[in-house]
Amino acid sequence: MIVRSARAHVAFGANLGDPFAAFTRALEALDALPDTRLVAHSSLYRSAPLGVTEPQPDYINAVAALDTRLAPQTLLDALLWIESIGGRTRATAFAPRPIDLDLLLHGDTVLCTPTLTLPHPRLAQRAFVLLPLAEIAPNLVIPGIGALAPLLEAVRDQRIVRLAERSAF
Numbered sequence: 001m002i003v004r005s006a007r008a009h010v011a012f013g014a015n016l017g018d019p020f021a022a023f024t025r026a027l028e029a030l031d032a033l034p035d036t037r038l039v040a041h042s043s044l045y046r047s048a049p050l051g052v053t054e055p056q057p058d059y060i061n062a063v064a065a066l067d068t069r070l071a072p073q074t075l076l077d078a079l080l081w082i083e084s085i086g087g088r089t090r091a092t093a094f095a096p097r098p099i100d101l102d103l104l105l106h107g108d109t110v111l112c113t114p115t116l117t118l119p120h121p122r123l124a125q126r127a128f129v130l131l132p133l134a135e136i137a138p139n140l141v142i143p144g145i146g147a148l149a150p151l152l153e154a155v156r157d158q159r160i161v162r163l164a165e166r167s168a169f
Helices: 019-031 072-085 127-136 148-154
Strands: 006-014 036-041 045-047 059-068 100-106 160-162
Touching (some): 006 019, 006 072, 019 036, 019 059, 019 072, 045 127, 059 127, 100 127
Antiparallel strands (some): 036 059, 045 160
């Protein structure tokens, strides 16, 4: 069976250890996935943690675009594996972490299973996802949600700072 290639978007976040090194390792791991090619990534951004009750460091965030033939669940499993080798544990929700990879979009797939929802269910509420996403895919229309511009307007009050230009990974 031939699987059609899809453009997938993956969010990166980290606020423990060395987030900059974790981002580089994540890009390398994403590009090394079978039937997958890293095609773009955003600049790095700094944002305040959301949904936390205890103080923790700011996050370093970015978004990567992949062309992949991996099915959505297979790609998610690969992201979880990359997180685990990066030191991620899932002790509690909203805990600080050395790496976090979220599958935001997989082509035009709309999906809701016990383990995966696409598009990502909180994508439209997070400036730390929308701004980097708009940087690498400004004309993107999110399946079932719509264009990025109105979504960006809705999160304009969230604190986020662009840190660096995109590298030539």
